[in-house]
Amino acid sequence: xxxxxxxxxxxxxxxxxxxxxxxxxxxxxxxxxxxxxxxxxxxxxxxxxxxxxxxxxxxxxxxxxxxxxxxxxxxxxxxxxxxxxxxxxxxxxxxxxxxxxxxxxxxxxxxxxx
Numbered sequence: 536x537x538x539x540x541x542x543x544x545x546x547x548x549x550x551x552x553x554x555x556x557x558x559x560x561x562x563x564x565x566x567x568x569x570x571x572x573x574x575x576x577x578x579x580x581x582x583x584x585x586x587x588x589x590x591x592x593x594x595x596x597x598x599x600x601x602x603x604x605x606x607x608x609x610x611x612x613x614x615x616x617x618x619x620x621x622x623x624x625x626x627x628x629x630x631x632x633x634x635x636x637x638x639x640x641x642x643x644x645x646x647x648x649x
Contacts, residue, residue, distance in 0.1 A: 584641030
């Protein structure tokens with residue numbers, strides 16, 4: 536499997552987002568890093584909890600389509616309505632706690648207790 540020597544965590548949404556880290560980043564990847572056992576266990580649990588069958592070609596990138604439409608609207612001098620800015624986040628969370636909670640939630644959803 537490409538990239539098996541690298542832990543690469545992302546949630547791709549479109550087929551063109553699938554990358555091989557060594558091809559993309561070349562020689563700048565570290566040869567070896569250290570992680571705590573808790574970090575590794577949490578990462579494995581998170582990946583296993585989120586693992587599902589996925590066919591990226593079944594999905595369309597509507598964002599790119601909207602950007603193209605905006606470009607065409609500007610090109611043809613059509614009025615463009617501005618979008619509201621996203622709300623500012625003020626919450627600060629510990630990443631490990633958030634990952635652990637996500638893993639536990641996914642595990643509970645997958646194996647509901649009777």
